[in-house]
Amino acid sequence: MNIPHTVISTTPAQPVMPGVQRFVLCGAALALGILGLHFGKALLIPLALAALLAFALDPAVNWLQRRRLPRGLAVGLVMTFAMTGLLGAAAVATVQVGELGQELPTHRQNIQKKLRELRPALTPSGTTREVTRLMDMVAREVETTTRAFEPPGTAAPKVQQVAVETRSGSARTIDLVMTVGVQLATVALVLILAVIMLLQRAELRDRLLRLLGGDTPRMAAALTESGRRVSRYLTAQLMVNLGYGLPMALGLWCIGVPGAWLWGGLATVLRFVPYLGPALGAVFPLVLAFAVDPGWSMVLWTLGLIATLELVSNNVVEPLAYGGSTGVSPLAVLLSAAFWALLWGPVGLVLATPLTVCLVVMGRHLAPLRFLDVLFSSAPPRQAVSAPSYTPR
Structure with missing residues (x-):
């Protein structure tokens, strides 16, 4: 009698696909990184601003070093020059803001007159008014029909009255002083960190390479190219913004808009904020031209100046500079x-x-981050993937 033998499979269970594991791990690491960036922004934002300032000032420091100045002296001269320029610009802005504060109340009647002139144009026409009334009537009928289907015991929610405690003037003053103190402390921290980064650039670079490990020549090439590209971009952006702000200040001065140099300097600074900054820089001179001129010629000239500068800057200057x-x-x-x-x-x-x-x-030089170069680079995908590797000399 033959006894059947039970065949026991010794084939190991199929593991989860490596691609799925890699996707899950990358997703978890990305989520943790975003959470860290969000909750650590109180420390990371000053650090990032200091690094940005160091990148912007490093070419000037290197230029002075090539003139055989010690790095410490070069950093001191560059920081002194930068701080002097910023304080001078702040002083000019403060003076012009004070002058505008004294001049604006005299234009109150002019603003009221223009608003009265604009009121008929802003008032809806007969057709628009009838359409609005029809929509309101439909909304009321829908609300009445909805209430008819509600259960009879349903009552309107009770409104709870909350007592609002008004704060005293001293408490508001303390809050203002604390806010200004925190902002000044943040600025001081950014400046101190920028000075340290400029003084110890080589040491910080070596420490970062040692911390990251891996292929040191590739990491060194990535850090060097990153610093060079960021410095070149910031220098080009500064030149472009100055090339926008100075003609704007001169144009507003010729048109007769008060505080022309203030608005030109503000436009230069605000253009460092992409997309939102140029729009904010254009609002202030337009509003002031509207308030000052009894007619509309100053507003039209200001609008034409801003539109011309935007067209030239966006279509000619920026492509050539960047x-x-x-x-x-x-x-x-x-x-x-x-x-x-x-x-x-x-x-x-x-x-x-x-x-x-x-x-x-980083994606161009490091294989694990190559997808960043493919996704974000301006080079064609084939060229981005087949980017030449770094060969140390």
């Missing part, structure tokens, strides 16, 4: 601006392009 300095595609810049603005607000808009440049360069 060119291939960033190596980032326009879509990547837009997505990066949206992402960092959601995380860090307006400061994220300022840091979006430099951070994306660093990511693209």
